[in-house]
Amino acid sequence: MIETTFRDAIHRCIDEEMERNPDVFVIGEDIGRYEGTFKVTKGLWPKYGEKRVVDTPIVEPGFTGIAIGAAMTGLRPIVEMMTMSFSILALDQIINHAAKIHYMTGGQVSVPMVVRGPGGAAKQLSAQHSHSLEGWYAHVPGLKVVAPATVQDAYGMLKTAVWDDNPVIFTENPGLYTLKGTIPDDKDFTVPFGKAQILREGSDLSLVGYSRMTQVNLAVAEKLAEKGLSAEVVDVRSLLPLDTETIYASVRKTHRAVVVYEDWRSGGFGAEIAARIGEDCFDDLDSPVLRVGGLNVPMPYARVLELECIPDVDDVLATIERKLG
Amino acid sequence: MAQVDLTSLESPAKLEEFYRQMVFIRHFEERCNVAYRQGLIGGYMHTYIGMEATGVGFHHAIKVGWDYVITAYRDHPQPLLMGSDPVAVMAEIMGRKGGLSKGKGGSMHIYDKERNFFGGWGIVGGHTALGGGLAFAAKYRGEDRVTLCYLGDGAANAGVFFETLNMAGLWDLPCIFIIENNEFAMGTRLEYHAADTELWKRGLPFGIESERIDGMDVLQVAADARRIVDKVRKEGKPYLVEVMNYRFVGHGAADNDRQLYRTKEEEEQAMRRDPIALLEKILLDRNVMTREKMEAIEAETEARVDEIYEKAKASPFPDPHEVYDDLYTDLGPERGH
Numbered sequence: 001m002i003e004t005t006f007r008d009a010i011h012r013c014i015d016e017e018m019e020r021n022p023d024v025f026v027i028g029e030d031i032g033r034y035e036g037t038f039k040v041t042k043g044l045w046p047k048y049g050e051k052r053v054v055d056t057p058i059v060e061p062g063f064t065g066i067a068i069g070a071a072m073t074g075l076r077p078i079v080e081m082m083t084m085s086f087s088i089l090a091l092d093q094i095i096n097h098a099a100k101i102h103y104m105t106g107g108q109v110s111v112p113m114v115v116r117g118p119g120g121a122a123k124q125l126s127a128q129h130s131h132s133l134e135g136w137y138a139h140v141p142g143l144k145v146v147a148p149a150t151v152q153d154a155y156g157m158l159k160t161a162v163w164d165d166n167p168v169i170f171t172e173n174p175g176l177y178t179l180k181g182t183i184p185d186d187k188d189f190t191v192p193f194g195k196a197q198i199l200r201e202g203s204d205l206s207l208v209g210y211s212r213m214t215q216v217n218l219a220v221a222e223k224l225a226e227k228g229l230s231a232e233v234v235d236v237r238s239l240l241p242l243d244t245e246t247i248y249a250s251v252r253k254t255h256r257a258v259v260v261y262e263d264w265r266s267g268g269f270g271a272e273i274a275a276r277i278g279e280d281c282f283d284d285l286d287s288p289v290l291r292v293g294g295l296n297v298p299m300p301y302a303r304v305l306e307l308e309c310i311p312d313v314d315d316v317l318a319t320i321e322r323k324l325g
Numbered sequence: 326m327a328q329v330d331l332t333s334l335e336s337p338a339k340l341e342e343f344y345r346q347m348v349f350i351r352h353f354e355e356r357c358n359v360a361y362r363q364g365l366i367g368g369y370m371h372t373y374i375g376m377e378a379t380g381v382g383f384h385h386a387i388k389v390g391w392d393y394v395i396t397a398y399r400d401h402p403q404p405l406l407m408g409s410d411p412v413a414v415m416a417e418i419m420g421r422k423g424g425l426s427k428g429k430g431g432s433m434h435i436y437d438k439e440r441n442f443f444g445g446w447g448i449v450g451g452h453t454a455l456g457g458g459l460a461f462a463a464k465y466r467g468e469d470r471v472t473l474c475y476l477g478d479g480a481a482n483a484g485v486f487f488e489t490l491n492m493a494g495l496w497d498l499p500c501i502f503i504i505e506n507n508e509f510a511m512g513t514r515l516e517y518h519a520a521d522t523e524l525w526k527r528g529l530p531f532g533i534e535s536e537r538i539d540g541m542d543v544l545q546v547a548a549d550a551r552r553i554v555d556k557v558r559k560e561g562k563p564y565l566v567e568v569m570n571y572r573f574v575g576h577g578a579a580d581n582d583r584q585l586y587r588t589k590e591e592e593e594q595a596m597r598r599d600p601i602a603l604l605e606k607i608l609l610d611r612n613v614m615t616r617e618k619m620e621a622i623e624a625e626t627e628a629r630v631d632e633i634y635e636k637a638k639a640s641p642f643p644d645p646h647e648v649y650d651d652l653y654t655d656l657g658p659e660r661g662h
Contacts, residue, residue, distance in 0.1 A: 025465070051465065057495070062454050062488025069458015072443055073393075075465060092485075096448050097455065104445075106426035107651035108438040141658055165654040194656075241656060 002185050007177040009155035010040050010116075014078060016187050017162045018048055021076065024162060027054040027067050028080030028117075037082050038118055038177060064090035064115070068098045068167075071113040076162060081117030084171055085131040090115075098167040099142030114161045119147070119171035120212065120262050121299055121310055130299035130306075132262045134211070135269035137169040138239040144193055145169045145239040149214035151181025153237055156191030164193070173212035173262070194241035198250065202232035205256035205324070208247055208273055210236040213260045213311065220260075220316045239269055247273065248281055255286040258320060260311055265293025292319050331544035332611045340604075340613050343385070343543050345622055347377040347601050350402045352630040353411070354574075357401065357418060357432075360634065361578040366419055369447075370432040371399040375573030378600035379505055380406060382546025383473055386554035393459040395443040395452055396475035398433035399505075403475075409437040415637035423640030427647065449510075450476065450483025453502065457489040460500035464561065471558050472500040479510025481524045493563035494531030501557055502528070502565045505540070507572040512586040528565030540570035541598045544607065571595040 004012065018024045025048075030037060032045035032055040045053040056063040060081065067077035081087045087094065098111045121130040138145040144166055148154045154172070161168040183189065199214065200221050207217035214235040221231040234250045236242070251257045257277050261270035274289045295309040332340065354372035361370055373380065376399070384406040387394070396403055404414050409425060417424025418432045425437055434445040443459060446452035456474025463470035480486055481504050493500050504525070510518045528535035534556075538549045546568065557564050573596055575583050583592070608614040652658045 057488070057491055059485075059488035059491070061485040062457070062492055065451070065454020065485060065489065066458040066461050066492060069395075069443075069455035069460075070462040070465065071458070072455065073459060073462040075462050092448060092451055093454060097446070097451060102654060103652050104426060104430045104434045105436040105438065105651075106424070106429050107654075108426065108436050109443065110654050141652055144653070 084119035122174035386550035421640035525567035540568035
C-alpha cells in the first residue's frame with residue numbers, strides 16, 4: 001500500500017495512465033506551466049510537454065469541444081475544469097454534444113473523455129466558484145457521473161474513468177484534496193462504476209451520501225455511536241450509473257434513511273435518491289426519508305455564512321434529532 | 326490576371342462527375358421535400374438546394390476516408406458524396422431502422438464513421454469546436470489529415486466559433502473552416518445578423534489565412550478547394566473560406582413563407598445563377614456534353630432517386646425496444662418511465 005492524499009492519488013493516476021497510453025492527454029486552463037489551480041497536474045508539463053499537457057485559453061466551451069472532437073477519433077482526453085462551476089459554460093458541449101454522440105450516431109461514434117475538477121465549496125470562493133453540479137450531470141443520459149469520497153476511490157475510479165469509452169464527469173470536492181489515505185501499489189487497480197459501498201455497518205439508520213458528505217456521514221455515525229445509535233454509512237460514489245441495490249439493502253436493514261448532499265437541497269441529487277428509496281422501499285421504512293442538503297442560496301463569501309450553507313455534522317445530527325427523535 | 330479556362334483543368338470524366346453529383350443532390354433533396362410534405366419525414370429538415378456546387382467542389386479536393394468532414398444540420402449531401410449508402414441516408418432521414426444511425430439521428434444528425442464523416446449537428450456553431458478537435462487529433466498523431474468544417478453564416482457569429490478559431494490559429498490546427506454564406510441565418514438576413522458582413526474576415530484576427538470565393542460555379546469552387554486543401558495539408562495550418570452561395574428553398578422544410586424575409590424578385594435573381602444551370606452552360610459552350618446527354622442523366626438520376634426512396638421506405642421503423650440501445654458503449658440505461 002502507498003500512503004498518499006486524495007490530490008496526489010488523482011495526480012498519480014493521470015501520470016500512470018499518460019505513461020501507459022500515448023492517446024491519453026490532459027487539457028485545460030493553467031494545468032501545465034502554472035501546474036493547475038489545485039496543483040493536481042503539477043509536474044506533468046515538464047514530463048510530457050505541451051503536446052500532451054495542453055494549456056488552453058480561458059474558453060471552456062471551446063476547449064471542451066476540441067477534446068470531444070479529438071475523443072471522437074479515439075484519443076482519450078482528460079479535461080480539467082478549473083472548477084466545475086466553470087463547466088456551466090461548457091454545458092452545451094457536454095450535454096448537447098458529448099452525451100448525445102453515441103446514441104445519436106446509432107453507436108458509431110463514442111467519446112472516451114473525462115471531465116474532472118473540483119466540485120463544491122472550497123473556502124470562501126463565494127457564489128460563482130462553489131457549485132455542486134453533479135446532480136445536473138447525473139440528470140443527463142449518456143454521461144457517467146462519479147463522486148469519490150476516499151483516496152482509494154479517487155485513484156481507482158479515475159482509472160476506470162480514463163479507460164471508459166463514454167464521457168465521464170469526475171467530481172472532486174476541494175475539501176477532500178488533503179484527505180490522507182492509502183492506495184494499492186498496483187497500476188492496474190480500478191474501482192468499477194455503479195457500485196455503492198458500505199463504509200461503516202450499522203443497524204438503526206442509513207446515512208446515504210457521496211463525495212465529501214460521506215466523510216461527514218462517517219463523523220456523524222461516530223457521534224451517534226456515542227449516543228448508542230448504530231448508523232450505517234452508504235457511500236454512493238457513482239451517481240450514474242446508480243447502484244440502488246446497495247442503498248436499498250441498507251435501508252431494508254435499518255428501516256430509516258437520511259440522504260446528505262452538499263448541492264442545493266431543492267432538486268439536488270439527494271432528492272433523487274430520497275425519491276427512489278420512498279418509491280421502492282416504502283414498506284420497509286419506519287419513518288420518512290430525510291434529506292440534508294445545502295441551503296437554497298448562492299454561496300456567500302463570509303466564512304460564517306458559507307459554513308452555514310454547507311451541511312456539517314451538527315446539521316445532520318440536528319435533523320436526525322428533530323425528525324427521528 | 327488572365328482568365329483561366331477552368332474546364333481545361335478537369336477531365337471530361339471529372340466534369341461529368343461534377344454534373345452527376347450536383348443533379349443527384351438536387352433530386353435527392355427535392356424528393357426529401359416531397360416526402361416531408363407527405364408526412365413521411367418529420368421534425369426539422371434542411372436541404373442543400375442551390376448550394377450544391379460548394380459541397381461538390383470541396384468534396385473533390387479531399388481524400389475520402391482519410392480526411393475528416395463535419396458539418397451542421399444541412400448535412401444530406403456530405404455522406405452522399407463520400408460514398409455512404411444513399412438508401413441508408415434516406416432511411417435515416419425517414420427515421421427507419423435501416424438508417425445510418427438506425428433512425429436515432431434523423432435529417433440533422435447523419436454520420437458515417439467508416440468514411441470519417443462526423444455529422445450532422447443541430448446547435449448552431451457548437452460543432453465548430455468539434456471540427457477543431459478532429460484537426461487537433463490529426464496533428465496530435467502526426468497525420469496529414471485535413472478537416473473540412475462546414476458552418477453557416479449564422480454560426481459565424483457564435484462565441485464558440487471564435488474560441489475555436491483562436492485555438493486553431495494558436496495551435497496550427499489543420500482545419501478548413503468553410504462558411505457557407507447563403508445570406509440568411511434562418512430568416513434573418515446577413516446585414517441584420519452580422520456587424521461585419523464580410524465573414525471571411527473572421528479568421529484574420531487569429532492569424533488564419535482567409536478568403537471569400539464564389540460558391541455557385543462548381544469549377545471555381547473545385548479549383549479553389551484543391552488549392553486550399555493542398556496548402557493546408559502541406560503547411561498544417563488552419564484556413565478560413567467564405568463561400569458565397571444561396572439557398573433556393575426555405576431554411577428548413579417547415580419554412581413555408583420565405584417572403585417574410587426576402588422577395589420573390591430577389592430569389593429569381595439569385596436563381597439565375599443556379600449552379601447546375603451554370604455548369605450546364607459551361608458544358609454546352611465548351612462542347613463537353615450535349616443537351617441530350619444532360620437530359621439522359623436527369624432521367625437516370627430521377628429513376629435512381631426513386632429507387633433509393635422506395636428502398637428506404639421499405640425499411641421498417643425501429644422496434645420500440647431499440648429505444649434503449651446505444652446510449653453507452655457498455656451498459657444500457659434504466660428501463661421504464
